[in-house]
Amino acid sequence: MKKGKVYGVGVGPGDPELMTLKAVRLIEENDVFFVPGKEPKETVAYKIAAAAVPALAEKELVPVYMPMRMDKEEILRQHRKGADLMEEYLDKGKDAVYLTLGDSTVYCTFTYLQALLEEDGYETELVPGITSFCAAAARVNIPLCEWNEPLHVMPAMHKLGDKLDLPGNYVLMKSGSHMAEVKEILRASGRDVNVVENCGMPDEKVYHDVEEIPDEAGYFSLIIAKEHNRDL
Incomplete structure (x- = not known):
């Protein structure tokens, strides 16, 4: 089975009207969403995206917890854990979206996961948002x-x-x-x-x-x- 692709989608800084048309389209077209946090619906990125695309509330939300840590080994362990979780869903052959605050190329948590996913043979795509x-x-x-x-x-x-x-x-x-x-x-x-x-x-x-x-x-x-x- 072909592996799914994950999109790292920047949802902008806070105002839902600043989300890009591409971000909105990808949210509308996909069914699985990775959200950085323990409670997806409590995260800033989710709230911005859901305000622009209310249908997001009915889709599958997968929490990818990325805690702030000073210990490098612990950070790497958490990144690996997050990537492994995402791969479980991508192995089912469905594309997915990782929602990230702001822009997906500027100090973005998805960057670390992206590197691990690509090393494991998964396809990724960065979708920029307003910084x-x-x-x-x-x-x-x-x-x-x-x-x-x-x-x-x-x-x-x-x-x-x-x-x-x-x-x-x-x-x-x-x-x-x-x-x-x-x-x-x-x-x-x-x-x-x-x-x-x-x-x-x-x-x-x-x-x-x-x-x-x-x-x-x-x-x-x-x-x-x-x-x-x-x-x-």
């Missing part, structure tokens, strides 16, 4: 970069030192749990700062200055730090 940083820039009505400005996308900024000293503009992701430390880095940089927390979601919050940002900002806090002077 959180593009959506956040649009939300605050500013361009991310212009003319010859570089754009630096950084995860967990608190781990990268105490300076934003490269030319161009910065996007800082996944720094919410260390926001007090990140705010000090932002102050020292002298850059213009905008932050969107939970972009496109019902509890979205926007901050236009470092001093407005709460130290306890949430995990989905996206920071855009831009240079004052631009050489166009």
